Amino acid sequence: MAKKELRIGLVGYGFMGRTHTNGYKRVGDFFGELEYKPVLQAVCGRTEDKAKAFAEQWGYASYETDWKKLIERDDIDAIDICTPNDQHAPVAIAAAEAGKMVLCEKPLARTTEESQPMVDAVEKAGVPNTVWYNYRRVPAVTLAKQIIDSGKLGKIFHYRANFLQDWTINADLPQGGAGLWRLDATAAGSGVTGDLLAHCIDTALWLNGSIKDVSAVTETFIKERMHNLTGKKEKVEIDDACTFHCHFENGSLGLFESTRYARGHKALYTLEINGEHASIRWDLHDLNRLEYFDHSDESQVRGWRTIHITDGDHPYMDHYWVPGLCIGYEHTFINQVADFLRSLQDGTPCPPTFRDALETAKVCDAVLKSARERSWQDV
Amino acid sequence: MAKKELRIGLVGYGFMGRTHTNGYKRVGDFFGELEYKPVLQAVCGRTEDKAKAFAEQWGYASYETDWKKLIERDDIDAIDICTPNDQHAPVAIAAAEAGKMVLCEKPLARTTEESQPMVDAVEKAGVPNTVWYNYRRVPAVTLAKQIIDSGKLGKIFHYRANFLQDWTINADLPQGGAGLWRLDATAAGSGVTGDLLAHCIDTALWLNGSIKDVSAVTETFIKERMHNLTGKKEKVEIDDACTFHCHFENGSLGLFESTRYARGHKALYTLEINGEHASIRWDLHDLNRLEYFDHSDESQVRGWRTIHITDGDHPYMDHYWVPGLCIGYEHTFINQVADFLRSLQDGTPCPPTFRDALETAKVCDAVLKSARERSWQDV
C-alpha cells in the first residue's frame, strides 16, 4: 500500500533539528502500520554551508536559507520549528497563514503575549499543530497518565517535579550565539523557567490538571557573562534557578524546582505524584523505569515497585524490541511523530496542541511575575 | 576509675521517652571512655500505672506523677523533657530555675514566643542544656557537616530537604490524646511544620547557616477529625502539609517540603546540598549511606558516590561494630547522650542548645506566618 506523504520543511538544524529529523526518519521502521510517511523535503538555516551539510548528513532533499522562502514552497506540507525561542512566533504564524501544518519546539514562545497570536493563527487557519513537549511520550510517563486516569491513585495530594542540571556553573561560560542562546534572554525569553520548568509544567497539566496560582522565587547566580554576539561582558538576564509552589484545581499542592547549578545532575527531570491510594515516581536519567506504590497491596509486602517499562503491553513498546531492552531519549520524538501521523489519519488533534501549550506559557508567566513581585499570582 | 553520675529525671514515657532512655542505658557500653555515666533516677508521668510499668521495664529507680515534685528532688541532676510540646516551656523553665540541667525534646516549644523564656531561663541559671534534634548525629549527616566545613563543596547554590510521611491519610484517624497529640494544635502547636520541618530546618541551619526570609504554603487536607479528648468531631487546626522556599544568608536558595500525605513514604527525611564543586545527598530510610558527588574527579569516571558510613574513620562509628554493619535510628540518641556527657566533661555547650533551637523556632514561625498571610516573611 502506497503511503501518503507528509513533506517536512525544517527550520533550524541544531540539537532539536537532529532529534526531530531522527523522529521522521525512523517512524516508518517502527510504526509500519501508519498511513502517512514523513518526507524530508527541505531544511532551512541562515548559514548556507551548515544548512547544506545538515541536509546531506541527514538526508533532506533540499535546503533553504530564508524561512520565508521555505514557507512559500508548494512542495512542503508541514513546517517544523527548531529555532531559538524568539523565532517561534513569526515562523509559526507565517506558516499557518500559508496553510501549512505547524510543529513547534517548546516552549511555544517567549511569553504568553507572544504565544497567543500563534494559537490564533493555527486555529484560524485550521491547520494541524503540535508542540514538542516530548516527555509526555516517554513510555513510563505515558503509563503514569494511564494509571492516573484509571483512578488507581484516588484523590491527589501532592505533585512535585524537579529539573536539575549543572552545565552553567562555570563563570567563564559565555552567553548568546549558537549552542548558548539559552543563556541570552533576548533569544530565550527566560532561563530555566522556559527551558526546563516548561517541560515539568506541561507534564503536570497533563497528569494533574490546571494550576490555579503560584508563588515563585528565581535566582541568577552569575550576574554577568561575556556575550558572544556583542563581544562584551553583559548582564545575565535569564533565571539560573527557579522554584515555585502552587495549588492545582483538584486541590493538590505542587512543588517545582529547576536549576542549572545542581552539581552532579545532568538532565535530572524527576516527578512524583502522591494520591490517596497510590503514588508514582519517575526520573529521566533512568527513563525506562516507573516507580509505583500501591497501598492496596498486602501490608507486609507493600513497597515501591520499580517497573521496567519494556514489555509489549507498555505504551509504545510493542513497536520496539523485547522485554528488558531499553529505549532512549530519542524515542520520545519518534513516538510523537507517530502520534502526529496517526492524528492526521484520524482527523484528531495531536496534544499538546498550541492551545495546550498556551496554558504552560501562562503558568510560566505567572511564575516569573510571582518571582519579580514576590507575591502569589493567579494563573 | 569511678565515673561521675548524671542522675536523670525523665518527664514523659512515650516514644521519645523510650529513645532517650535507650540512649542513657547504652552510652556506657559504646563510649566507655567518658567520665560521666547517666543514672536512671526517676521517670515522671501523670498515670501512675504507666509510670510504674515504664520504670520497671526500662530500669528507672523510681517514678513520680507530678513533674513539679520531680524537679524538687535533690537526687536529680538533669531533667529530660519528653512530653507533648505544650508542656516543654513550663517544665523547662521550672527545671532551670531549680538549677537542673535541661534536655528538651524538639521542637523547643510551640512558638518563638513560648521558646524565648526557656532560653532566658537556662541562660540565666547557667545550666547545661540541649535539644534533641537527633538527626545531626546520624553519622552520615555528621560527615556531611565535616565535608562542608572542609570547603569541598565551595560556594553553595541549593539546599533542599523533604520529610515525607503517609500515616494520617485515613480520615477515620482521630486527633488528640496519647499517640495522637501531634494532630491536636493545642498540644502540638503546629502540624508538620513543628514536627517534621523543624528537623529539616535544624539540620539546614547547622549545615548551611542562617535563613533570611521564607515564602510558604500550608494545607490541611482533612478538615475535621474526631477528637479523643472531647469525643466530638472538631476542626483540624494543624498543617497537614507545608512547603517553603527561602534565601539563606550565604546566597543559596532553599526548598523545603513536609507532609503526612505522601503515600508510600514512612519517615523519608531527605536532604541535598549543591555546591560549586561538590554535592551531598542523604535519606533517613537508608541512613547508613551518604551520597557524594565531587566534580574534581576525573571526568570519565565522575559520578555520585554511595558511601556506606560504617568505617572506623566515619563519625561515631569507631564506637560500634565493624565496616559494613549498619547501625539504626536509635544510635542518634546514644550519640547525642555521648556528646552531652562529653560537653559536661569539657565545660562546653552541647549543640543544638536552647539558643540554637530558638533559631529553628523563628524560622518555623516565619513559615507559618508566611502561609497564613500569603507573603514573604523575614526570619
Add this chain to the structure above:
Amino acid sequence: MAKKELRIGLVGYGFMGRTHTNGYKRVGDFFGELEYKPVLQAVCGRTEDKAKAFAEQWGYASYETDWKKLIERDDIDAIDICTPNDQHAPVAIAAAEAGKMVLCEKPLARTTEESQPMVDAVEKAGVPNTVWYNYRRVPAVTLAKQIIDSGKLGKIFHYRANFLQDWTINADLPQGGAGLWRLDATAAGSGVTGDLLAHCIDTALWLNGSIKDVSAVTETFIKERMHNLTGKKEKVEIDDACTFHCHFENGSLGLFESTRYARGHKALYTLEINGEHASIRWDLHDLNRLEYFDHSDESQVRGWRTIHITDGDHPYMDHYWVPGLCIGYEHTFINQVADFLRSLQDGTPCPPTFRDALETAKVCDAVLKSARERSWQDV
C-alpha cells in the same frame, strides 16, 4: 512480676563477645513480656586485664581467666562461647557435660568431625542450645522465610547468595592472634567458607531446605603472610575466596560465592530466591529492606517491590520504633536472645540448634573437599 534469671557466663570478649552481651542487656527493654531475663554473671578471657576491663565496661558481675572454672561455677546457667573456632568444641562439650545450656558462636566448630561430638554432648545432656547464625533474625530475612512458607513463591528454581568483603587485600596484613585469627587456619579451620559462606548456607538451609551435592573452587590469593604468633612469614592455609554451585533437594540450583578480595564491598551478604510465582532479594548493607517480585501483580504495573521492613506487622518490629525508622546489625542478636528466652519459657528448641548447625558444617566440609579434589561431592 519477678522474672526468672538466666545467668550468663561468657567465654571470649572480642567482637562477638560485645554483640552477644549487647543482646542480653537490651532484650528486656524491647521484649518486656518475656518471663526470663539474662543476668551478666561472668566473663572469661585468658588475659586478666582485658577480662576485667570488659566486665567493667559492659557490666559483668565477675570475671574468670580459665573457662573450666567458669563452667564449674554453680551460679552460671548458660555458657556463651565467643572464642576463636578451635575452642568451640572443648568448651561446649565441657559445658554440656556440666549441665549448662550452651549458646555457641558460629560456625559450630572447624569441621564436621569436631562438631558431631558437640551435638552429641548437648543432646545427651538435654540442655538448651543454639548457634548464633544471627542473620536469620534480620526482620527482612525472617519475613522472607514467612513469605516462602506461605507458598507465594511456588516451586523454587534458583537460590543464590554472596558474601563479599575486601579487608584482606593488603599483603602486609599479618595472620594470627587477636583480631586476625580468622586468617589462621589452626584457629579458624577455614577461611571464607567457615566464616562467611557458613552464614549463607545456614540461611539457605533454613529458607530452601537441604543441599544434596556441591561443586566448589577455592583460592588463596596471597600465599604467605607474617604470622603474629610465630613472628615469621608462614604459608596461608585458609581459603581467601570460595564459590560453589549445588543441587537442593527441592530441585533448585544453588550458587554461592564468598571472598575477602571484592574491592568495594565491606560485608555484602546478598541473597536471592527465584520461584515460579515470585522472587525475593535482600542485602546486608541495606538490611531494613526486602525486595520482592510477584508475578501475580497486574502486568503493566508489575515490578520489584522494595519493602522497608519497619512496620509493626513485620517480624520483631513491633518491639522497636515506628514505621520508617531503621534498626541495625546488633538487633539480630537481641532478637535471637529474645527467641532463646521464649524457647526456655515454651520448652521448645531455639533454632538453629547444634544439630541444625551440624548440617551447615557438613555442607562446608563437602565444599572444601570438592575444592581440594576438583570434583562433585555429596553432602
Add this chain to the structure above:
Amino acid sequence: MAKKELRIGLVGYGFMGRTHTNGYKRVGDFFGELEYKPVLQAVCGRTEDKAKAFAEQWGYASYETDWKKLIERDDIDAIDICTPNDQHAPVAIAAAEAGKMVLCEKPLARTTEESQPMVDAVEKAGVPNTVWYNYRRVPAVTLAKQIIDSGKLGKIFHYRANFLQDWTINADLPQGGAGLWRLDATAAGSGVTGDLLAHCIDTALWLNGSIKDVSAVTETFIKERMHNLTGKKEKVEIDDACTFHCHFENGSLGLFESTRYARGHKALYTLEINGEHASIRWDLHDLNRLEYFDHSDESQVRGWRTIHITDGDHPYMDHYWVPGLCIGYEHTFINQVADFLRSLQDGTPCPPTFRDALETAKVCDAVLKSARERSWQDV
C-alpha cells in the same frame, strides 16, 4: 564527498534482522564522518510474503527467498547472517567462498566443531568479518574496557556475570519454529549457554583475558514441551539454566550464571570485576550507567560511583545527544556498524572477529561438556 557503498545482503528478518538493519540505517546520521555507507540491497528469507513485507517496511531494495542466490549476486558486498544458529555455518562459509564480507549474529555457530570451518573460510578468503556480540559496544562496557586497560584496577581477583531472564517459566510455551527456535536444540545448539552465557563469555574474554578451565552445572526444569515443528510433545534438549566457575589465565576466579527461570528479570545481564585497586559493575537494565569503586579515593568519602555514561567524553557518546540523555539497546548495533565501517576504512579487523568468537565457542563447549561429565574441563 561521495561515500563508498557497502551493499548489504541480510539473511533472516526476525528480531536480529531488525536490530542490524536499524544499525545500517542510522549509522550515517550519527557517524557522518565515515567514508563508507551501508546500502540496504537485499533481504533474504524463506517465506516470500514476509521477506517482501520486511523489505518494504525497512527499505531494502530487493528480496530473495534462497540465500544461495543472494550470495551469487554481484551487487552485494557483505552478507549479514541473522538466521537461527544452525544456518550460520553454511551461509557464512558459502559467503566467504564467494568473496563476500561476513557479519554473523552470535553465537558463531552451535559448536566449536561447526565454528572452526567458518573461521577457516573467512581467513582463507581474506574477507572482513565480525560477530555481533553487541554488548561490547554499550558505551558503559566500552568504558569499562578502557578503565581496565588503563591499569586502574590493578591485579584482578574476581569476574562475575549473570544473564537472568524469566520468559520460559510457563510450561505451556512450546518449542521450535519462529520466535521459539531458541528452545529447540537442533536449531539453537544449546539453551542459555549459547544464547546468553555466550554474551557474558565474549565480554569476559575481552575484558579479562582467556579462561583456562571451567566447572559447570546445567538444568532443564521443564522436561517436555509441545514442539511447533512436529506438533507433538518432545523432550526439551536445551539447558534452561547454567552456572559455571572458572580460572582465568590472569589468576582471577570467574563465576557465571544464566537462566530463563529467574522470575522478575527480563534481560538482566550484570557484570562485576574486582581488582586490587578498583572495581566495576554494570547491568543491562540500566545500561547508561557504570558503577565504579576506586580505593584510592580519600577514605571517608570512598564509595561506589554511579556514572551516567552520557557525556561527550564517554565512548561513542559524542555522536549522540547531550549529557544526561539516555541511549538504548539498539545503539550498540549502530556503534558496531560504525566500527565495522571504520575498520574497512582503516584496513583493520573489527573485533570480535570469527577467530575471536571461536574462543567463546570453545568456552561454551567446555562448559556444556563439564556439565555433562560433572568434571572440570580445560578450555
